[in-house]
Amino acid sequence: MSSFDLRDALEGIKDIANLEIANGHDVSSMSLREVDDILSRAVDSVSHDFSNVTEDDILDIYRSVLKAVVISPQTISPALMTKILDSIASAFTAAADDTSRNVDSLGPDELRERRQILETYAFLLTWFVLGAEKYKGTGTADGASAAPKPRRGRGAKTAAGGRAKKTAEWTWVEQIEPTLGLIVKVLKIRSQRIWTTTVDRETVLEALMGPVYRVMENEAYMKFEGIRANVYQAICLAVKHHNHSKSAQDKLIQILGYSDGLADQVADLLAALAKDYDHTALTEEFLREVADKTWASSDSTGPKSFSRCLIRLGEVAPRLVLKELGALQNHLDNDSYQMRNAIVEIFGALIRDQISQRETAEDKEHVDNTIDNLYEELLRRLLDTSSYVRSRVFQVLIKVLETDGNGRYGKWRMKVTMKCGHALMDKTATVRKYALVCLQTLLQTHTVESVKDGKKFTDLPREHYEEQYEQFCADEKAHKAELVAISKENAPDGQAQPEAEQAQEAAQQEAKTPKKKRSKKRRSEDDDGMDVDGEDGEAEGADDDDDADSIISGDGEHRPKSKEAADEDLTTLNLTGLTEAQQARANLEIERIELAQKYKKIYAASLQFIGAIEMAMETACTLLGSKHKAEVLEAMELFGVAYMYKMSTAEEGMRKMIHLIWQKDNNAPPTTTGEEVVSTKGVRTRLIATYESIYFRPQKLVEQRKVAKEIAKQLIVLTYSMSLAELTSLEELLRQMMDEDRVHADIIETLWLVYEDKRALPAVQRRGAIILLGMFALSKPSVVREKQSILLEIGLGKHGKASADLQLAKYTCIALQRMTGMKKKIKGSLEDNRQRYAMSNAVFRRIIDVLEASTHDRAWFAFAEQALNAVYALAEKPEVVAERVIRDLTRRAFTSAPMPATGQDGSASPPQPHPEQEKEREERDPDAMETDDEEETIKAKAQEGGEEGEEDRAATPQPQAAPGPSQASAVPGGDAGDAFGLSQMFFVVGHVAMKQIVHLELIEREMKRKKHEQEMAAKQGATQTEKEDEIEQVAGNAEDDIGELIKHVREEELLFGERSLLNVYGPLLVYVCGSPQIYKDATLRSAATLSFAKFLCVSGKFCEEHHMLLFKILETSRDPNIRANIVIGIGDLAVSFATIIDERLNDLYMGLGADELIVKKNTLMVLTHLILNGMIKVKGQLAEMAKCIEDGEERVSD
Template sequence: MDGAAFVLADALTKLQEDDLDMDDEVLVDAQDAQTQLASVTRVVDAVAHSCTAVQDTATFTYAQSCIKHVGHLEPDTAHRLLDAILSGFSGLLEELAEAEASAASALAEPLERYAFLLQWLVQLLEKHKDHFSRPKTSARTPRPETTWTWASSLPTVLGVLAKALRTVSERLWSSAAMRDTFVSRCILRPVMLLQENEAYLKVASIKLGLFKVTCLAVKLHGQAFNVQTSIMQSLQYYEHLAEPMAELLSVLRVEFDVQRLGEDVLRELAGKSFTSLDTKSPRSYGRFLVRMAELNPRSVLKQISLLQKHQDSESYPMRNAMIEVHGLLLKDLALHPDLGATDVPADGDNDDDDDAPAYRKQINAFFERLLERFLDVTTFVRTRAIQVCNSLCDLPAAFPPQRLRMTELAVQALEDKSSHVRRHAILLLVKLILTHPYGALYGGELSFDAWSERHAAVQARLEQAEATLTRPLTDEDVPTSETDADLAPPAMSSADQEQLVQLRLTHTYCTDALQFMACLERGVPILVQLLASTNKAEVLASMEFFRVAYEYKIRGAADGVRAMIHLIWTKDHALVMDDGSQLKGVRSRLIEVYRALYFEPQEGVSLAENTARIARNMIERTFGATLAELTSLEQLLSVMHGEGLVDRAVIDTLWDVYATTRPIARAQRRGAIMVLSMLAKADRGIVADHIDTLLRMGLGPLGAKDLLLAQHTCIALQRVSGSAKKVKGALSDTNVRYPMSHPMFARLRAVVAMPGEATGCDAAWFGVAEHAIEAIYLLGEQPDALCTELVRHCTLHAFSGASHAAYSLAQALFVAGHVALKQIVYLELVERECKRRKAQKEAGADAKPVSELDQVAEQAEDDLGELFALIRDRELLYGPQSLLALYGPLVTYLCSTMRQQSYAPLRRAAALTLCKFMCISSEYCEANLGLLLHLLRASQDEVVRANAVIGLGDVAVCFGTLVDENSGRLYAGLGDPDLGVKKNTLMVLTHLILNGMIKVKGQLGELAKCLEDEEPRVSDLAKLFFSELAMKENAVYNNLPDIISHLSSGAHAVDEATFVNTMRFIFTFIDKERQAENVIEKLCQRFRLTAEERQWRDIAYCLSLLPYRSERSIKKLLEGLPYYQDKLYVPDVHQRFTDILTKMRQGKAAALAKSGETDLRELEDVLAQAAEPSEAVAHVDTKAPADSQPSTQDEAQTDPLPEAKPERRRPRRRVAT
């Protein structure tokens, strides 16, 4: 550049166009490192000598040459160049600050030269920042001597830029354009460039430096418009600048007292429109709005009427942002009501609040806009609305009307289709309970009954006070004389008026509280169901709700806590949420909740009182509990004891309750031994050390009077043997056994041998006998000897002609059947023990080769197996010396003459014993299988039918081939009117089918009917069955034609509503494209061979459920057009195919159609023609291709689908029961 005057605008333009001419340019890039250092040193020395040296052409050219090729310089050399430019620029600014007004203009050109060089250098250093960053070091590569990085110099650079803005003034330039060029293009442009790097904004010094330069440009040099334009562009193209731009405007308002720029940006943003296809920019603008509302709520409040349009934006990120903005403005208005509302939006809902303060109107309007988003179409928006309401609950202001509305909407959201929304709705309910405003007068508990009593008392007092009010005066009431004045009622005193106002407020307070509690109670049944959700986070939130609700005594919370106990069976693992937080496992959380509610010591209470309280709570958990709840409670307590969470003092207290001689409630003593037996599952020593107590109390006089106590005592005795699980293939028996001379066996024998006179013919005896026999076989060294004596005794007593003969016979049958069943288990133990002894004996023999020993051992095992199989099959029920052989024919006779038996216990005992005998011998099973099936079908006793179903399941496990031939009759139980029979049938079929014990032969349609059963327990079991069946390769797909035929036509057909709901669930398992293609083809062919409109509608609905993601699936449907074209005149069929066409136009199918690979026009034309009401629809009788036309209707209805190729399936979610 020659010595002519330097024109900054021209130089910048040429630089931008890469057309900058330098007459004597130094080729720095061609120099070596030493020469480069010398070139830079020349510039450094010149600037050090005089700040105005840049006006020298040679120095300026050298400086430009070094900057142009700065990417080829060593880091230290580049640092020296930058330092020289900065020091020269800073020194010149100091001279300018001290110069007289007349001499200041002479410094304008060197200032422009420095600014030009600096902005160019910043631009290139940023471009080559990776070259000037500190390299990574390791043990092998030592840290380089230089420590300079480009980022470390940024605070200094920004400081010099800020200094320039503070120093320069308008008097330096002859026109405003020149000043704008200097400020906007040499000062602001580098700043805008630097802020595009997200890493710099994470360094506080750099971030504040950027903000300071921008604010000074706006405040001192009128750059508001340029900065506004830059902010809007940054928000559009750089998502990471959303929050920093809001922080910049906050700094500008707070530290530089410039508020208008922020409002201008908000107004410009309010004028933008976003569509559902916009993704990046709405998210950035939304984050900016939220941050602005946090830092400058009053600025946002002024523009809220303009920003309100984004509340209904098509882009959900903007709707999300507006929800958060409303929440932040509500917080600001609630915390600073004294500031008032600056702009109250007109809202028709607030017409009746004319007397309310302006900020109160605005709060109501904001809440209305916020709560309406609970019904937004997008899951994320609904979730965000709930989260914002959750945060508003922490405000000191109560907002009673809005809280009630929040509660109602949160309860509605519990049934949302999205688990994410449901989870946050639960958390909102928890927060509403924890922060409820109804604890000021009567404490924090929310017992509906207690509050109802308070409400009634307040209402009575209010009515009494209002009855004494002076009625309003009329013209007739005005006293016309002194006499009338004396007769006028006295006016209320100020104290009475104050009391009346207080009563009215209290009445409103109680009414609101009752509404709040009633609303929470409506959500309790839904939350009980959500405890069985497959979403872990949702389950944990439900558990937290019930914990809090129980502590606040909300009605129905105890039901949730009781239902929660089944979660002890959940597989425990931690869950990492989207925000990075980690949730505990369900099982761990359950233990924590139960400990907190029942089993944790309270502070300020003595050790003895705490121990008694915990023991009482454990016992009370057994009151009214079902068998399933007791089983889960047993697992919970055993896990807690295994983890050391049950104190020994609590166990001693439980023994004291069980063994006390004082008269106490039966339920307490029973509960104590039940809890002890549950704890003994983890530690057998708990009951092993108190066998004498068990015999004295539960199997003594108290047990004779309370058979349930005796039953649970027998269960506790079983725990003495230990609960170690048998390892598959292991031969050793780890159970503890006692000699038959032990006193416990005499007591157990006495309990089983109790005659009907002693028990009062109580049905509870059967439970006692069952567990007593199990205890004998678990604990006795020779249990068969004692049980043989028991069977003999019961037989003699039953046929001795004593009173209660029918009951005694039922006792004998029950004992015989259960002894037979336990004898099989005992024979397996004996067989295993024999094999173990033989193995030990042969292992000690070393005379024979190893291979020969192995052969001998295998032969011995085979011989033993055949011997014990012969004993089971022939000796137990058919042996000449077998006592049980007497009962085989007797049981058969009693069951075959069931209609003649009037005594229900005898009928039930006979049927149960029949099932047990059939599990022992295949010969007996084959002879009586028809009888058992007859009982299942024809018995009038629902208990007999329920037991027969379970018996058939057990027989199928033992002798599968016999039952498989008659498995069709097992499905009849699914239509039984009794819930127990239906439920047992479904569970047995689930077990047999899923484990491959019986084959499915076209009966899945009956199981599918259970999906829409009125009883939730049945429908949940059916959903669980199909979910598990779907995990088996192509199982649902292969049986789909039979299911559709079964439910759509014939004697088993269901109504259309049930068909629709059932198929909607079944078709969720047809998720492979190849499967969908084959189903489409077969369903289209069904149209050809059906003549009823009902079947057409059903087939069309099934077609509408399939995904049309591939070209082949679309072509299959179009190829089948001749089969269903003449059925489209039926409105429902037409609507289904219209829905299919809409589905095809979306997603992948739409892309295929657009590319010309598939042509949907033919289907569109046919549908349009069928929809014209004025034209008669011609029934097209197009012949189907010969190779694809089924031969008969039956073949079309039941022909299995083509076998799909095996594919790896992803696990389907389990349906909770």
Template sequence: MAAGAFVLADELQRLQDDELDVAHEVLLDTLGADEQGVIVDGAVDALANDAGAVQDPEVYGALQSCVKYSAALRPAAVHRALDAVLSGMQAVCAPGAWDGEASLEALERYAFLLQWWVQVLEKRGAPAAPAARHAPADAWTWASSVPAVLAAMARVLRALAEHVWSATAVRDTLVSRCMLRPVALLLENEAYMKSATVRKALFQVMGLAVKLHGQALSVQTSILQSLQYYEHLAEPMAELLAQLRIEYDVERLGEDVLRDVASKTFTSLDSKSPRTYGRFLVRMAELNARSVLKQMSLLQVHLDSESYPIRNAMIEVQGVLIRALCVQDEFADTAAEVEADADADDGARVSAHQKQIDLFFARIEERFLDLTTFVRTKAIQTCAALCDLPVKFAAHRLQMTALAVRALEDKGSNVRRNAIALLTKLVLTHPYGALHGGELDADVWRARRDVVQRELDSAEAQLVFPETQVPDDASAEPAPDAGEPSAPDAAPDAEGSGRRRPRKSALDLEALAASQQAMTHRDQDQLVKLRLTLRYYDDALQFIDKLEHAVPILVQLLASTFKAEVLDSMEFFRVAHEYKIRGAADGVRAMVHLIWAKDNALVLEDGSQLKGVRSRLIEVYRALYFDPYPELSHAENVARISRNMIERTFGATLAELTSLEQLFALMHTERLVAPAVIDKLWDVYATPRAIARAQRRGAILILGMLATADRTLVAERIDTLLHIGLGTLGARDVRLATYTALALQRVSGSAKKVKGALSDANVRYPMAHPMFARLRAAVLMDVQGKMQRAAWFGLAEHAVQAIYALGEQPDALGTELIRHLTCAALADGDAYALARLLFVVGHVALKQMVYMELVERELKRRKGERDATEGGVRPSTELDQVAGNAEDEIGDMMAFLKERELLYGPESLLGLYGPLVAHILRTPHAFRDAYVQRAAALTLAKLMCISSEFCDAHLALLLHVLKSAPDPVVRANVVIGLGDVAVCFGTLVDENSERLYAGLNDADLGVKKNTLMVLTHLILNGMIKVKGQLGEMAKCLEDGEPRVSDLAKLFFSELATKENAVYNNLPDIISHLSSGEHAVDEEVFANTMRFIFTFIDKERQAENVIEKLCQRFRLTTEPRQWRDIAYCLSLLPYRSERSVKKLVEGLPYYQDKLYNPDVYKRFAEILAKARQGKSAAGAKANDADLREFEEILANAASQGRDAQDAEHAAHAQLARTERRRAPRAPRRAAQRA
């Protein structure tokens, strides 16, 4: 190539088209390593001696050959050749070395070689990377030279700015194609963006090109292309624009890029680019808020984009802009004005920043109703982030609170979870703690407001408005409408006493001015202060009111199946309790049931791991009730913690006490309950002072709960229990005696039996121990008063249980109790005495059966040990056989005793009472006392658990009582009794299970709830079979009582864990609810099916259900059933083509029903669902088939409507014909006569 013939643009084009011919080319790939070294060294030495040697054709040809055949060169040779190009290029541009056109051509040659080197080495870099790991530590790599290449480019760009160019096109070609294009190529490599050094060097080259060489358009194009095709460049491009603005004073480029982004259109099928552009916008707003703010009028169009990621980004951008506006100096001055705008005139000027902030808040709040869950979530998260700002925005916070409360009922779990977090953040950062601290007790705030209101009324009453004479017609003018908004001047009176101020025409303005001048500045300041304080209190009360409305919803969310929102709800109630929000105690009380939750770890989408529900529950209770206050002494903290524990029992239900027991036992196991606290609880229980009964009861309840984890807590204080709870105090307080008997049971230990184990770890005492005399006295004591009499049954139950849990021969004391109560009942003839007798008989019988099982286990253990000792040398197989025979023999003996002797033996005491109980239940008119009927029903059920013969003989009677007893307590008890009977003799109850299901329709809530719980237990444990009765259970899903509907939801959720249980019974459920005497209305059917179909989540199940439902159309004639079937079809997921194919194949079964508008609507919904969730390619492939199916449905619907119209017309014509014929018949009859 001759000197002067080099044209950079042409060379670049030939290289791009792969048509470049290298003059003086050296085929380096055919040479050996040494020969290659000679060629490379010759070219490098030539450039080292004279940088202008690059114009020598042979030298330039050798350098081009090095690039072209670089793959054949050793890394060291490549390094030398590349380094020579860099050195030569910088030497040409060095100060004093520039020689006009000659230097320009040399520079172009160097630039051409450099950009070619970057292309070749960057293309080779990715596949060569793995091999580089095994290369020597000092081996050269391309990545190590990238910073040097970029530094050389930057020096060249600076040097070139000092020279005068003959043609702008030459400079543009050199800079844009030989500098910026390699930079764009390097940007594509994500690894370089992770290196701060390389990233900074890349940005420097681009900045110099823009600032010194007018390459803004080239850089803008490069940025937009990067955002379009490379996800990893979203944030770096925003950082580049920020650096251009800060270091190079180039702000317009960023605005131009933002305008281009604003002009883009994203569809719902776009997956990557909206996310990339969104991340760019967010980072841009963080680094260059002013530029983004200028272009928001254009960018806001993306708030309505089809693509939710870009809507997400725009929400976050507006949040960032609000934050940026708040930290600006000029806004800091206006912030106080905004906060103190309570009594400002409505027409007052609001700062431009405040208007922008209000607009941004309004747009974010609009997105709380976005159709996409992710966008609603992002709006909530953005609001939560804004709560940390130093400016509180009272009005916007109130609106955020209202929106968050509404979002608690959102269908999306993630939305609800973030709404809970937002409410918690709003409480933690609320602006109403300046005057009185942070507590949010509504009653306290309302009292404060009333005080200020009175002070304001008093202050305003001192303002005298002198009146002048007014014409008579003026007094006749109508008063302003009370519903119209008051004028700004009247605002204080509207908030004050309600006294209407005189009209301006009725005021002596001169006298008023004199009166105002007479007011001191102190009076004026005080009046303004009172008005501001009143507004402050009003805002606080609004905030508190909105939070209180959220509490009932959050209590429900504690039972959510989504663990994350349960944990967030717990955190809200912890915070709310500390801030004394009304209703928080309800949440903390309901929270205790979470102690039964499965404590599996949960990993969120962001990779963070949530704590278990139970461990979090313990943390919350420890923080609220157990952590000591640093300002209190040790004794005061112990007293406070003890009081907190006792107060947990006040007003607690049985379920809450059970959960509390599990919680406190677990906390005691983890040593979270200090010994000093336990001692304090004993002091409260045993104090001789007269204290509230609830305190003493609570103390022994808590001690009994702790004893489930450590029996020594009560075993060492038995004398105290006998002296207090079973002594004189217990005689006056039956409930105290009951809780003491319950605590006494813990002495035996509560270790769970290992299945199949023969040992009994319970501690037992001889019957001469004083505790049994006290227990006997407690059961036999005379009680007076309605409340005490009702409480006695609980005492008797726990006393009998304590006797059988602790006594070595409990049956002897049980027999004595029955005989004593029998004599008392016969002597007094009192109905209550009879009820006491029946109750003890039933409970003794039940505990005797359990005791016999313990005896059986002990006998087996002893016989096994004895047989093993006597035959110690026998083989293990023979020993196992002997032990098995011994166990069978003892088991058969015990089964015979329970079946024939306990109730039917000639000397059986319990057998005497079976006929009596049956007689009482058969003749309720003769035994009308409620206690007698309740005790008799319970006792009969307990006796039926002992013997199958007795059960078979009296099952019909018990079922009759369930059906006909007027007392709902009796019916509720019978339901529970039948559940126990089913556990013992499932076959007998299973044959009559339909009678048990009837309780689901009982008018009494307790009966219905008990029936549902019993059926849940029996069905889930396989004790009774489901015989098409699940429809009745499904009805409970829409019960008006939340406790019933929640239990039903729990049942189906657990049933769904069984293999295909819901799927197998789905046809029966649909039939039961859709037609026949058990059918429900369509709205209830829809809500019920919507819940049940959430468990049909397997594709194969969905396909089979589609097929069966389509076939069901053929067997139905009622439009109601068509609508129900079509609705069920619309609930199924159509994720696969097979599901749609099943629907198409079923067309003959339902095409004649499509004329019904509701049926056709459901199929349209199915088509829409089938189109969703497909990728762009999949959507195009399936769209043609779906469109064809849609046309078939439309044609079938049209034909069906035409057929219906024709049929209606025929019926109408027939009716008209019949009407015309009707008058002729009498005339003909008359003629015949």
């Protein structure tokens, strides 16, 4: 037997290259056969008797071969590697099995001999593992044997085929699992009998555990489940039975210090040790050491690795972590945000664990206190300086809320809701994003027990909860009054019960008081748990401040009155001495009171929750315009979820988000420090999906045949409260959905049925139907083209004209415009794909009839605009219709007697106001023209040679009639004309002038196209080069000639030609606009000023002669609407005739200092348009524009 010392041997293999073997063999100089021969001798010896390994010659053979494996692997074939491992493993296994069986029967000398045998095999196995990790086979370079085989390059040849494969198949990774299994078997031996001293035991454990830790340090090995399980078992056995705790703890800390990829495995190991081996001391000591650990500021791996380990450990062994939580909380002050994140994750894991075990816990109060403390610490981290931590808090809260499905901890849900609302104003987009996701989770997990059947009620309509709350308040009062009456039945005569009488009187008074007064009374007396405005007939937005105050206190928390104070009147009742029947009644009333109080509390909390969500949704509306796509998507999702849960305020968000249809689906901008890079689908795609899920699917269960009807109803209702801008965005959304075939034909057919329904439907329904049909027709013109007769019969017939529903007629004209099938014009193209109709078509006759119908309805102007648009879009010769309408309106306006004013129902208008009242009205509303803010967009570009089609032109601002009836106004020549009739005439004249220059552009394009085709046909015989050169030259000259011709018509003929109809109206407009003291009718001045601005855009000559009048009106008019419209007109003039009005453009900046919002907003809008397009330059007015950033009105400052 050799004098083998394990400690010296382990030290020796730390420097194998310089290791001397006394009777060793120079394997590096041997052939493979010679090496095999000497190895076979050793293998045969140990296979015969495992104790032979202690013989010097046998041990030296193994050591010589193993040294060669490390320093000269080319001398060791894969077959020899298999032979070495098999011999060591089989002999070691035999020795371990024999020792396990006979350890109790062996004497001291035998135990000493057996110890040396086991140490020798442990040493050889450790040495083999050192070499096997780098061994790759004969003739190969060193490298990790567990690495995957490299791919053969394209076209590479597999030379030597089978022979090479046979010599390179041995890999260490395939041998790891059985090797670790052997070590596990050895570790099951009772070591105290063999290694009696601690030093000896630690030495042999070092030899046995060395291969285990070397395998564990390799992340690639630990991905294999079998290897991972053996590593865990080996370490757990060493710790449990061989006092390996301290060494294992140091090793695990060391591994985490340089490898963050093994953090989860370390946590799983510690959890397995506690769960499977009932050993928690190592985990506790490990956590204490981690709690005291600090890192250098430059160390990024350490904090990341330890934080991952703690997070994983909190998930798999939360109760172990809970014991050391006090120490771990030291890391909340750590400079590393990763460690603070880890503690936040631990808080969440512990809360989830406590919630899950509460039902089975004996001390539920202790569990509730623990959860309260954890929640408090978790929410406190929302004040962390790092946005990573703040966003992680919300991610943790989302998991917790999903676990707390029963909503047991309602007070914390309310606090989380308030925190989410505050976080929506965080400076970091990632925090705002997760706050939005948390709000979605709060909505999805909120449930209320139904009163009727005890089922969970998930919807959140405020009206329902207010009604139920009021009902339970009334029930409580009634039952209290009944209880007071029962107590008085048994009271002796003459004895007063002042408190009980007061309670009864209060209850009776409550029953008699109307609901509105009771609500106000509760605010003053504060005798209930929560104040709620109980007016179900009032609009929710009528008194938002009062409503918010009634639902949420100033600090955002509900302050219910204590139970003792609420039941104070009941404690004064004398319920003694009651009869059996009275006692039964009293008990029943007490039960009903308790039930009413229970549900009143539930609905009060729900109302408080709804109020907090509504406040958060107001902020979420502003996030729809964020530059960060991730939070925009989550804000959209929040509104979609809120709408699905029937929250009334969700509709506002749904309307606002529709403007996102214009946003480009590009990548999100680079995020700032503290934000994460996100990869999500586009905003437009999500918007369409959200609208489709809400409005194109029934929100309630209906029969399959009624699905289309329900969807059509939802879409029609959607149009009721939409503004012009929102309708424009909805039109684009529906167009895209039609392009993608997302709209079923049954929906369109149902809309037609609503439109042509013969019953007396509400006007808004029919209007909504034609609005939607016109939107669908933008993508598919056949939607309206095939129903032209219905449009004329309904919209321009019995409902549009006969019933004087000019709004229906307006939307019908918009739908008619879609019949052209025109697409967006391609720049530089001469093609005009729109379809036009002959002048004999019935459409134009109907339009003329409605335009000339006698009316004083202010909706006529909006209808007239769209009617003329339809004429110019559809007619082959639109000027024929325009001339007819202008002549008829002029003839009617200049009749000797003013036309009687009629309302929509045809009745006569009210009598003329008293002159003093009229004077007062004029002073209060001078030269007024009220327009919808949404319709005050920049008018069509009247730039010379412009090629924009009418589909790209903005809506023209429309005048509205004066509050009183039209009056007769003086006109040149002594004629008398009806003011409203003159307003109609001027409006049509101005709009025709604008549409005519657009029509001239189309004529110019068509002339150029025909000329180009003629020249192409004429050059068919020329060579290719000559043809290209000559065509280019001729086409260029032809286009110049045509352009000059059209320019001449526009400049000289349209407003000044002797045969031009518009020639008559230019001087008339100048006179009316220049005589505000004579023409005092507000509608007339508005229409005249608007048309005058349009005339200025037509001709440079007319503009040069009269533009100063427009600036004079801008300077002197006191009516903000007229000034706002003039600002838009000046913007158009700056585009068309910049050289003419350049000297007066500085006057445009005066509008930035106006007190009226409409003037300031329009001025800023026009200036922004002109500056961004390089049409004007900012000179000394930059400060005036900068001041708008601080404007109190959001629409200006934004």
